[in-house]
Amino acid sequence: MSFLYPWALALSALVAIPLLIHLLHRDIRQRVSFPALRYLQSSQREHARSVRLRDLLLLALRLSLVVLIALAAATPLVGRGGAGDHRPTNVAIVLDNSASMSRLQSEQTLLNREIERARSTLSEAGPRDRFWIIPVVGEAVAVGVTAPDAVAALERVQPTDASGNIGNSARTAALALPQAGDREREVHLLTDLQRSTFGEEPVDGAQDLLWIVPEAPAAEPNGALMGLRMSTGTSAVQGISPDISAKAAWYGGDPDTDSVTVRLESERQTTALALTNWGSTALFRVSAQSIGTHYGKLQIPPSGLRADDTQFFALQVEAAPAVDYVGTPGGFVEQALATLAAAGRTGAGVADVLVVDGDAADLPQPGQIARETGEGRSHRLVLIPPANPLLLARFNQWLVSRGIQVALSRDPSQGELGVESPTAIGTENEIRVRSRFLLSRDTGDQAGERETLLSTSDGSPWLVRGRTDGGTYVLLASPLDSASTSLPLSPGMIPFVENLVLRWSQGTAWPGRAVDAGTTLVLPATADSISLPSGEVRRVDGGLPFNPLRVGIYRVHHRASADGGTSLVAVNVPASESDLQPVSSATLERLLPGGRVVRVPRDEAAAWSEAIFQSRRGADISPWLLLAVVILALAEAWVASPPADSARHAGLGTTQVS
Amino acid sequence: MIPAEVRPQERDRADRPDQLDPHKLADLGNLELVARGVVDGFLIGLHRSPHRGFSVEFAENRAYNPGDDPRFLDWKMYARSDRLYIKQFEEETNLRAYLVLDVSSSMAWTSEAGRFVSKLHYGRMLAASLTMLLARQGDAVGLLAFDDRVRLHLHPRGSRRHVSTVLSSLAAIQDGGATDAGAAVKDVAVRLRRRGLVILISDLLVQADETLRALRYLRHRGHEVLMLHVMDPAELELPSAGEAVFFDPESGDELRTNSAALRKHYREAVSEAIREWRLEALRMGADYHVVSTDTPLGTALGSYLEKRARLG
Numbered sequence: 001m002s003f004l005y006p007w008a009l010a011l012s013a014l015v016a017i018p019l020l021i022h023l024l025h026r027d028i029r030q031r032v033s034f035p036a037l038r039y040l041q042s043s044q045r046e047h048a049r050s051v052r053l054r055d056l057l058l059l060a061l062r063l064s065l066v067v068l069i070a071l072a073a074a075t076p077l078v079g080r081g082g083a084g085d086h087r088p089t090n091v092a093i094v095l096d097n098s099a100s101m102s103r104l105q106s107e108q109t110l111l112n113r114e115i116e117r118a119r120s121t122l123s124e125a126g127p128r129d130r131f132w133i134i135p136v137v138g139e140a141v142a143v144g145v146t147a148p149d150a151v152a153a154l155e156r157v158q159p160t161d162a163s164g165n166i167g168n169s170a171r172t173a174a175l176a177l178p179q180a181g182d183r184e185r186e187v188h189l190l191t192d193l194q195r196s197t198f199g200e201e202p203v204d205g206a207q208d209l210l211w212i213v214p215e216a217p218a219a220e221p222n223g224a225l226m227g228l229r230m231s232t233g234t235s236a237v238q239g240i241s242p243d244i245s246a247k248a249a250w251y252g253g254d255p256d257t258d259s260v261t262v263r264l265e266s267e268r269q270t271t272a273l274a275l276t277n278w279g280s281t282a283l284f285r286v287s288a289q290s291i292g293t294h295y296g297k298l299q300i301p302p303s304g305l306r307a308d309d310t311q312f313f314a315l316q317v318e319a320a321p322a323v324d325y326v327g328t329p330g331g332f333v334e335q336a337l338a339t340l341a342a343a344g345r346t347g348a349g350v351a352d353v354l355v356v357d358g359d360a361a362d363l364p365q366p367g368q369i370a371r372e373t374g375e376g377r378s379h380r381l382v383l384i385p386p387a388n389p390l391l392l393a394r395f396n397q398w399l400v401s402r403g404i405q406v407a408l409s410r411d412p413s414q415g416e417l418g419v420e421s422p423t424a425i426g427t428e429n430e431i432r433v434r435s436r437f438l439l440s441r442d443t444g445d446q447a448g449e450r451e452t453l454l455s456t457s458d459g460s461p462w463l464v465r466g467r468t469d470g471g472t473y474v475l476l477a478s479p480l481d482s483a484s485t486s487l488p489l490s491p492g493m494i495p496f497v498e499n500l501v502l503r504w505s506q507g508t509a510w511p512g513r514a515v516d517a518g519t520t521l522v523l524p525a526t527a528d529s530i531s532l533p534s535g536e537v538r539r540v541d542g543g544l545p546f547n548p549l550r551v552g553i554y555r556v557h558h559r560a561s562a563d564g565g566t567s568l569v570a571v572n573v574p575a576s577e578s579d580l581q582p583v584s585s586a587t588l589e590r591l592l593p594g595g596r597v598v599r600v601p602r603d604e605a606a607a608w609s610e611a612i613f614q615s616r617r618g619a620d621i622s623p624w625l626l627l628a629v630v631i632l633a634l635a636e637a638w639v640a641s642p643p644a645d646s647a648r649h650a651g652l653g654t655t656q657v658s
Numbered sequence: 659m660i661p662a663e664v665r666p667q668e669r670d671r672a673d674r675p676d677q678l679d680p681h682k683l684a685d686l687g688n689l690e691l692v693a694r695g696v697v698d699g700f701l702i703g704l705h706r707s708p709h710r711g712f713s714v715e716f717a718e719n720r721a722y723n724p725g726d727d728p729r730f731l732d733w734k735m736y737a738r739s740d741r742l743y744i745k746q747f748e749e750e751t752n753l754r755a756y757l758v759l760d761v762s763s764s765m766a767w768t769s770e771a772g773r774f775v776s777k778l779h780y781g782r783m784l785a786a787s788l789t790m791l792l793a794r795q796g797d798a799v800g801l802l803a804f805d806d807r808v809r810l811h812l813h814p815r816g817s818r819r820h821v822s823t824v825l826s827s828l829a830a831i832q833d834g835g836a837t838d839a840g841a842a843v844k845d846v847a848v849r850l851r852r853r854g855l856v857i858l859i860s861d862l863l864v865q866a867d868e869t870l871r872a873l874r875y876l877r878h879r880g881h882e883v884l885m886l887h888v889m890d891p892a893e894l895e896l897p898s899a900g901e902a903v904f905f906d907p908e909s910g911d912e913l914r915t916n917s918a919a920l921r922k923h924y925r926e927a928v929s930e931a932i933r934e935w936r937l938e939a940l941r942m943g944a945d946y947h948v949v950s951t952d953t954p955l956g957t958a959l960g961s962y963l964e965k966r967a968r969l970g
Contacts (some may be wrong), residue, residue, distance in 0.1 A: 030900070030901070030902040030903065031903045031905060032902045032903065032904045032905070033767060033904075033905060033907045034767075034892075034897075034904040034905065034906065035767045035861065035863055035893070035906055035907060035908060036861075036893040036928070037904055037906040037911055037913055038863065038906075039893075039924055039928050039931060040896070040904055040913055040915065040920060040924055040927075041911070041913055042927050043920045043923035043924045043926070043927045044913060044915050044920060044923075046923065046927075047920065047923045051915070051916065051919045051920060051923075054919050055919065
């Protein structure tokens, strides 16, 4: 029981008044002359006991009256009352719409169940309550709105296949709820409490809030595919078969079988099956014979979370580019290019790629490049600095004449350096750099478009890519001879040159890899619309961010004036969503330091209704107390001076001579 | 103020002194005036004369005048003096009444001085009215006032002078001390040689046994007894004093109690006492009436008239 106005209980001190009156009456100072005392004495003798009882009853009634009046004034509230009877409350509903919430429970997704829970909360809200609805993935859909508006806002919460960060959302909720007057503040964490989505950082401001959290659903084992990789990235040269791999992972206890069958579907046709152990990677080599966009998926039998049983991929197959070489005949580079041409990795005809060696007797002039790469066509330049230091100045001048705002200078330091991430360039052999040039910082208009593809171990750029008016270029910081690097004499030379001419010089095909749902992509400038996996086509503006939230293949359509046609983006469930194990209570309380955490059984609607709006007031029993006061007052009046018995009075024959 | 719609008879009745509130009546004048007004009003209300059955007693002779009734000629005087004399007779009462008035200190009490007269003053007015009424009927009236002893005694007589003496004595009498009604009544029995009517006006806050014994003695001697039990309204209905110490001004006894708590039981006790007095009166052949000090005197006189009618 609580009191709305507890200070009014002080009125109960007034019980002293009837007590004092009662005690003072023991010292009676009023004296009444009364000749007929004999009748009074006989009455007193005969009814002393009842008179005493009456006195005590009167005292009890009067004390009770004072206490009841004080209680009624204090407005006692008994029990917790209905959920709708509570002080104005600010409620932040953190709604987990991440991929793990798409699990089914009783033929309903966890997300839908939590949305129903939120609706039940809103149905019990009062007109002065305000709500913030914060999806874990995405922006808040309601900020300080009334319950009816919050109900409408719930419709805007959509399921996603992205990964959420409950900790961040809880932090947002703590910051969002204003502390105003006597308003209560509650945060309803409607989530499956997935451990991997909580993070490690405690939530600031948690101590001032009441956190009401449903218990986690039953722990569920889950098999998943994750970490899709394509050896060629999202683009491949016709005739080269890229490798596609994904890891089969199992969470939650031991799987029924040690291995799992991974099925490769390419454009709706099962093309391959692979049996792999849980925890191992399944590898498929796909054929890229036809030029164009291709897509497919790797899939395992369904278990636990369904969305992570599939990994989508997309592939852009292009014709092998024709490569022309301007440089020292018989050098390592020319031999490597000849090898690639012999293997069909490069094509013939008008050159798509022009490899320029700084040691060439004559560096190609602009008109020559246009002739070699075709008039009006964009060209790709692979630029290798001269091994002869005396030719460095000429090379720099040539770069400037080509609009490439990079100047090479000699590196005075001695010793070998390594190159970062050699596996990224297609060879597992270590690349050692014995001699190099320092690449000056770029100050030209196109400085922002230059990117470092490889660096030496001291952090200096070793391979950069940039754009010119005529196309793209890649520039090495070392000559490709045995004196400058270890490459020419290593097995990595051919793959390195292949990468130079086929991949790096072209630039990364957008987006370059399969992405996780929820990853923000910057659309190509030529993007015009996107076909979503659901079939919906959405108009977009090129160059702006785009956030794919569902898994599948997204088709980015480019403007007709551009030559890109359509790009494919494969979107998969983030690996962090596959581990469905819930966070422990101890961890939850550690992440919400000082916060009052109320855990509610997940499937008991009544328990949830009981838990929310903790500031609810109990039933106001003051009207009943006032009724009791009236009854007691009447009783007191009756006991104090009972109404005359008219019949008996008449029998006395008092005022008339009988 | 009498409402206009009251019928003439009722208006007349309301204007009559015998029907006035005793407290207002006391303001009309001295006791004799009050008594005369009460009796006059009372007799008007009876519509017929109460005078009956006179006997005669010789008083004096006077010279005969023509036209005098020859039956009253005094032939003995004529024989002695040879002159005609007419015998004149004094009216003689056929009743000797004794008014026995309690003047003890308890009689001087009133519960509300501005509203009710004291029992003593009421008894005085009642006694005076009875005196006047008895005198009008030719009865002899005696007076005995007592507290714990006889304070005043006037032998019954029927003359007008005596009536004046009784009235003035009543007006002058003051309240006394304790009560001994038994002794007073016995004293009356001793003094009253001829059979008569004894009217006891008292609050009966007395030793009941002794008083009743004396009254029985009176009855044994052949006297008629009329007991007028005068009570203040607050003695019938206990006053609302709450918690208080009640004390008897006559005996000095005290009782601490709550009037509200005892009112019901008190009323029962008073009722029982009245019932006892009435029963005892009935047993001894006496008449008993309770008269409240807010009762018009005419009503009380009615009780006497009822008794007088039975006496013939």
